[in-house]
Amino acid sequence: MPDVPAWLSTKFDAKTVAKRAAEFVGNMDARHPGLVETLRDDPLEALAQFGEVTFTLSAHQQSGKCSVLGSYTTFTDPPTISVTRRGQGQTWFSALHELGHHEQQGDFAWTVALDTIDDERRRGRLEEQICEAFAAEILLGADVVDEIIGDDIPTAKSIADLHHATGASRAACAVRVLQLLRAEGLVMVATLEGEVLFSTGSGDVFAPKKGTVQPPDSVVARAADAGTSSSRDASVMYGTGRQQHGFAADAVRDDDYVYAVFTAGKPGWVTGFYASKNLYWGSAEHDCRCGATFTRGAEAYCETCNRGDTCPECGVCACAPEPVRDLTCTDCFMVWPTSHYLPGGTVCQGCRED
Ligand SMILES: [Zn+2]
Ligand SMILES: [Zn+2]
Ligand SMILES: [Zn+2]
Ligand SMILES: [Zn+2]
Known part of the structure; x- marks a missing residue:
């Protein structure tokens, strides 16, 4: 043996x-x-x-x-x-x-x-x-990585730098940056819609599975909008619909992609005092707007967000936007509840009867 x-x-x-x-x-x-x-x-x-x-x-x-x-x-x-x-x-x-x-x-x-x-x-x-x-x-040889990153502090932008300098796959560049981090963590390549294309972690840090969509308040979505985003209290969304909190994170947009780095301890880009938080899981319970409460991680996966967040009572996923409750009539320009309209219609009941 x-x-x-x-x-x-x-x-x-x-x-x-x-x-x-x-x-x-x-x-x-x-x-x-x-x-x-x-x-x-x-x-x-x-x-x-x-x-x-x-x-x-x-x-x-x-x-x-x-x-x-x-x-x-x-x-x-x-x-x-x-x-x-x-x-x-x-x-x-x-x-x-x-x-x-x-x-x-x-x-x-x-x-x-x-x-x-x-x-x-x-x-x-x-x-x-x-x-x-x-x-x-x-x-992507270690010598090439060393030449490009050198003594720079590894951040999300390092993934972009490696990719642009070498043409190596985004995933390979992300893995190399993960290896340079001082703390345990994970790296992510996502679309501008926040969908994870690739993610991997180090040590016992879980990486979200491909296809999982990061929520609109995540550093991934914010970097997609603003170009860059970083946070000392960031969360990662997983395929079960649960989030893990307590990360430090840095994200950057690069053309049609967002790269993100999450650490479970003080990252190199933070200077001065940093209160390291332990990672912790968010609630597995979700209150659906239909009134039901259910445990995230359902068998049925949603085609929009790829998460197991679907309400067993009404079948609506937690990622679904709030339904439109009021509509402006195209005839009288008054605002009425949707019940005043025919399905898909834009003219209210009053105007239809006139
Ligand atoms: Zn494998
Ligand atoms: Zn969904
Ligand atoms: Zn429901
Ligand atoms: Zn009307």
Whole structure:
């Protein structure tokens, strides 16, 4: 039985995860000299040629546990990596993330060591974190990161800087910035509507799953509007509809994307006194406007926000805007309750009868 690394039984910080991922990349290159180089140039081409896995690319979205649009399975022989085709950067990152699962699951001593982590979710989170670092290690070398960021304090803008300077995928740039943070935390790439495209955390900090929409009062939404936003008391919305509070956060808009960094302790960009808060979960209860109270994390996921926030009584999601209660009649220009109109109509009952 191989020795269990001490860091596995305690906290696994982003730097340790990065180091372990670099070892996996090194092992792979030792087995297949030159492979890492070809993976860096074009992972899709290199994986198509790679004999250890069957590699499939498809247009359909895969559902799976991964933070990326892809999956890895050992139910086939050889194992299969499936990736959803999106923009080049995203597709490349997804493919290399899945190769990270292959490297880990093919390393017997490592799987035995992982199995010593009793908490299954924690085990899964560590494997995911190593996959992210593995993909970033191949796509964006540590020496390049050092050249661009240098001694700068890592912020959300660092993700944009890395992306613009290297063209590496946004996810790879986000992972590299996560590794530079002084505190545990998470990084996020989101749309201007606040939808999470990619997120990953360090240590025991949960990252929200892709597709989860961050609420209008979050730093993500504020940066989408104003260009930048930071907060000493920020929240992250998760797919269950619950929020986690107590983060420090920094977010920046970059063209059609928002990058955000959340830390669970004093971040580098805050100078002077900072009262570190413990992260804490918001209430799981939600009061629906229909009068019902329900527990968030429902089975039914909403297509608008991707959260499990749907009221079991009335079927309306917590993200739904307040219904319009009054309408101005286009005939008399008076304001009447919606009950005075036909469904979809704009002329009030009084005017219709005149
Ligand atoms: Zn994964
Ligand atoms: Zn919703
Ligand atoms: Zn309801
Ligand atoms: Zn009217």
